[in-house]
């Protein structure tokens with residue numbers, strides 16, 4: 001009965017073993033995972049757009065090949081994560097519709113523009129750096145398919161982070177104009193990167209329950225702090241300044257203290273009012289609608305072969 005099943009589930013979580021698709025799980029656990037995994041998948045797919053804009057304008061064949069590989073990896077991550085959501089009973093086409101209709105979210109970070117080529121480097125360094133901080137602990141998430149997906153995703157994100165940092169190192173060894181371009185991109189992306197970790201812990205409705213279920217392993221503020229501590233020395237090595245006058249080393253705690261985040265801006269972007277929200281969704285909608293015939297044709301072909309096999 002349900003009480004016994006709940007006990008078994010609780011015991012699995014308490015013993016830090018994984019929940020698998022065939023296992024019974026409370027409805028809230030399933031819903032929370034579908035929400036987080038779908039949002040994560042949407043972020044990867046929408047996240048192809050800001051850098052994808054530079055594919056036709058990359059400054060060399062080598063840079064183009066690297067960027068193409070990175071953007072394709074993001075497509076792979078999205079598809080991998082939609083598959084994980086399907087093991088929870090979700091339907092991929094339905095999730096895409098919910099994204100396009102604004103009923104599911106994607107990361108706030110992808111609503112900012114990429115006007116300069118240095119943005120590609122800064123996204124790799126800061127956005128993929130933040131993604132790694134957030135996702136490495138998710139390799140130990142309690143839901144098996146999500147945790148296993150994160151292992152591969154994190155390996156690829158490490159490559160993404162390095163390609164970004166290497167690109168920036170190259171530009172910083174270049175001309176004054178190139179250095180200024182990098183600094184301007186850092187100034188624009190720093191605060192939005194800190195917002196990627198989500199609202200502060202005392203305003204995060206999902207964290208406590210997600211941690212109790214072992215879906216999340218750290219709070220939003222813990223991971224944000226870890227990211228700042230990791231990134232400040234990298235900024236110093238690169239020779240850029242981070243746009244925060246309050247950034248200071250705190251000897252007693254052994255952490256970098258940082259200034260107040262503009263949560264009103266975060267709320268505006270989540271409400272659909274960031275610089276690029278409308279464009280990102282319009283493009284995703286066009287991709288769904290313009291390619292519907294491919295899905296129809298592939299589905300018809302698969303049906304025909306299923307009948308042939310039977």
Ligand code: FAQ
Nearest residue numbers: 040043044047106107108131195196197198204205206207
């Ligand atoms: N943007 O209660 P919490 C990538 C929402 S990396 C938009 O704290 P939770 C790689 C949240 O969903 C980016 N919405 O929620 C890449 C909730 O709304 P809901 C993707 C946000 O889930 C790099 C509400 O606020 N990574 O794509 C954001 O416990 C470069 C309350 O928040 C992941 O998704 C935000 N930043 O914690 C690709 C990682 N923050 O659903 C291309 C997995 C919060 O109740 C290029 N996800 N919200 O309506 C997570 O770790 C968690 O879901 C958090 C949020 C930490 C994002």
